[in-house]
Amino acid sequence: MPANRIRKAVIPAAGFGTRLFPSTKVVKKELFPIIDRDGRAKPVILLIIEEAIKAGIEEVAIIVQPDDKKIFKTLFKRPPSAELFEKLSPENQVFSKYLVDLGDRITILTQDRQEGYGHAVYCAKKWVGDEAFLLMLGDHIYTSYGEKSCAAQILNIFNQVNQSVIGLTKVTSESLHQVGCVTGIWQQQKDVLSVTQIAEKPSIDYAHQNLRMDGLCEDEFLSIFGLYALTPTIFDCLEQDIQNNKRMKGEFQLTTCLDSLRQIESMTGYFVNGKCFDIGLPSAYLQTLIDFKNR
Numbered sequence: 001m002p003a004n005r006i007r008k009a010v011i012p013a014a015g016f017g018t019r020l021f022p023s024t025k026v027v028k029k030e031l032f033p034i035i036d037r038d039g040r041a042k043p044v045i046l047l048i049i050e051e052a053i054k055a056g057i058e059e060v061a062i063i064v065q066p067d068d069k070k071i072f073k074t075l076f077k078r079p080p081s082a083e084l085f086e087k088l089s090p091e092n093q094v095f096s097k098y099l100v101d102l103g104d105r106i107t108i109l110t111q112d113r114q115e116g117y118g119h120a121v122y123c124a125k126k127w128v129g130d131e132a133f134l135l136m137l138g139d140h141i142y143t144s145y146g147e148k149s150c151a152a153q154i155l156n157i158f159n160q161v162n163q164s165v166i167g168l169t170k171v172t173s174e175s176l177h178q179v180g181c182v183t184g185i186w187q188q189q190k191d192v193l194s195v196t197q198i199a200e201k202p203s204i205d206y207a208h209q210n211l212r213m214d215g216l217c218e219d220e221f222l223s224i225f226g227l228y229a230l231t232p233t234i235f236d237c238l239e240q241d242i243q244n245n246k247r248m249k250g251e252f253q254l255t256t257c258l259d260s261l262r263q264i265e266s267m268t269g270y271f272v273n274g275k276c277f278d279i280g281l282p283s284a285y286l287q288t289l290i291d292f293k294n295r
Contacts, residue, residue, distance in 0.1 A: 076103035116251025167225030
């Protein structure tokens with residue numbers, strides 16, 4: 001096994017899901033159903049974990065609110081009641097066993113205070129230890145345009161460069177207020193770049209002046225895809241922000257710490273050959289339901 005091989009994945013799932021209110025009063029957005037290719041209705045979190053496992057990840061940690069720990073344990077750690085199990089089709093009985101077996105690879109951690117995405121990631125510090133890890137968003141699912149899954153592509157680049165890798169995609173200026181934006185220097189592979197700046201939700205004027213990339217249309221920019229392979233140094237960056245109470249809009253952010261990590265260790269950007277489905281908005285969730293099964 002290569003010394004730098006990533007074995008662990010972290011999935012923060014402790015947000016309130018305010019943009020999907022009132023559904024998220026009763027159902028976590030990470031548990032919203034998506035119809036997979038086989039016609040099975042799967043919770044979003046299951047599709048994310050399957051993406052990780054198929055890419056070679058051995059262990060997964062889900063970061064949840066304390067009150068939600070029981071829900072995720074019910075999904076992955078506990079078989080259905082005998083009465084319910086008997087009512088399942090033979091195929092679903094087999095799938096029920098598959099879920100419990102999958103649960104053996106899953107650790108459920110808690111974020112006791114909801115203080116931002118960066119803080120949620122920091123809650124996995126002890127579990128991750130001194131290893132590099134795959135970071136996946138709890139409300140994003142992916143489809144690859146090639147043979148390798150999106151997560152496998154990120155892990156492959158990490159194995160090549162042995163430094164943190166951030167997955168990238170293209171957005172137009174109208175989306176800049178919602179995303180982190182990245183610029184850098186293209187390498188010989190035209191889908192790989194050395195990252196020189198990461199900006200959280202930049203203004204259009206700032207992006208046009210500072211974040212333009214060769215090879216993209218005038219109104220296109222590189223944004224964060226939602227998959228990262230990170231060294232454990234990210235926890236030092238997050239800890240510094242937390243200790244210094246450095247917040248953005250009242251919360252501890254990941255993006256600012258990614259830029260700190262880039263300055264300490266350097267960072268590679270990779271233009272993912274695939275599509276990211278963000279189910280965190282009603283319109284995006286609706287489009288995912290339409291597109292994902294037939295991807």
